[in-house]
Amino acid sequence: MYADQIREIVAKHARLSTDVTALTNDSDLYAAGLTSLTTVNLMLAIEEQFDIEFPDHMLGRKTFGSIQALCEAVEELVA
């Protein structure tokens, strides 16, 4: 349910080497050019937008690996 908002944040903050419109919700964001530095930007923007904090145990490539994974994480944290 957050996919569109997250897609927008990814487009703005992830500085991918691939055009975000070409990605599906399942596409691997790291393969699309996400780095450790841009992961930080992405996380900070998502935390700000949804007023949440990612706890340390969720900080891994699994959480940031795709738009779908980010949606699931946000859903869990907003709840």
Next chain:
Amino acid sequence: MPSVPTMQLHPDLPALLEKVHAIGRNVVAPHANEVDRDARFPRESFDALKAEKLLSSYIPSELGGMGLSISDQSKICEALAHYCASTAMIYAMHQIQVACIVHHTMHNEFFRAYMREVVDKQYLIASATTELGIGGDVRSSLCAVNVEGDTFTLDKQAPVISYAASADAILVTCRQSPEAGKNDQSVVLVRKENLTLEEISGWDTMGFRGTCSNGYSLRSRGDARQVFPGPYADIHRKTQQPYSHIVWSSLWLGLAQSAMNNARASVRAEARKNPGTLPPSALRLAELDAVLFSMRAGVQQCVADYHQRLLSNDEEAFSDFGFNLRVSNLKIRSSELVIEVVSKAMMICGIASYRNDSKLSLNRQLRDAYGAALMVNNDRILGQSSAIQIMQKGD
């Protein structure tokens, strides 16, 4: 929070460590000064290690190896470093390459056969990661492997390939095809028989002189099956990075411990001269032991953590940013502490450790210690950690 893992060692390790120490005393130590002075490969050490089949110690027993774990390898690297840090470093770097093969190709028939060959022939495997024009970023490549039919060709300008001239094979990172982006990397196993190395730079350094880390223009070809099955990104995350920092830190610990042993010997000799009075240097010794204690604790914590993650069979266990941070912290702190320990040991030993002709000389150890923070520069690692630091909440 998961419970704190403890180190699990192979039941045969104590007996094996005795053999390693015997090789260290009888073979490695007697040649260490010459290896250092001439910046030559420690061939006597490796002949002895091969005779004990130690080059295949990390290969699983089902393929004929000893089936040792990262915890066991940490102990062996530490033990070797007491006698010659270059020998320990070459052993460690070889085991990193073996671990790349073991962790990432166990389901591949070609590499399973190759692992049996490593056991049989006791091959020494080197690594070519850094590249001219890239700086030290091993996660980028300019060169690419070119696969045509069932053969490949691969050329690389490598500013450093440790012990290349003595290796039986080299694992070479590269772009996975001529069309691939610079981070889209593969690893290729290149055999000595299908390889030409033209030296482009020498290795005249302060320390770790026996690693013979000259630069080469590498040209190779071979069987297309020698290209690793998965992307280098996975190999780097799960194996290359954590395994390297752990085995390096382990050998720096052994190096520090050997300096500490010189300091102990010196204080003991002092105490013998004046029975009944504790020499002032004994206080320094107690202080130094506390530094060594924290260095050892860091190694043991990371070894146990990594070992447990390897046993978990969960690929996600290696993409946990907190784990990446701890491994980076281990490298940074161990490489700083080794300098501190050797320097303080020199203060305790006094002029005897400053002399080159003394049994307590720490000349080689001091020069070796300074290499630790520079190989994979600490500032580069801190740069990567700083991004993750912003994300951590500290819960």
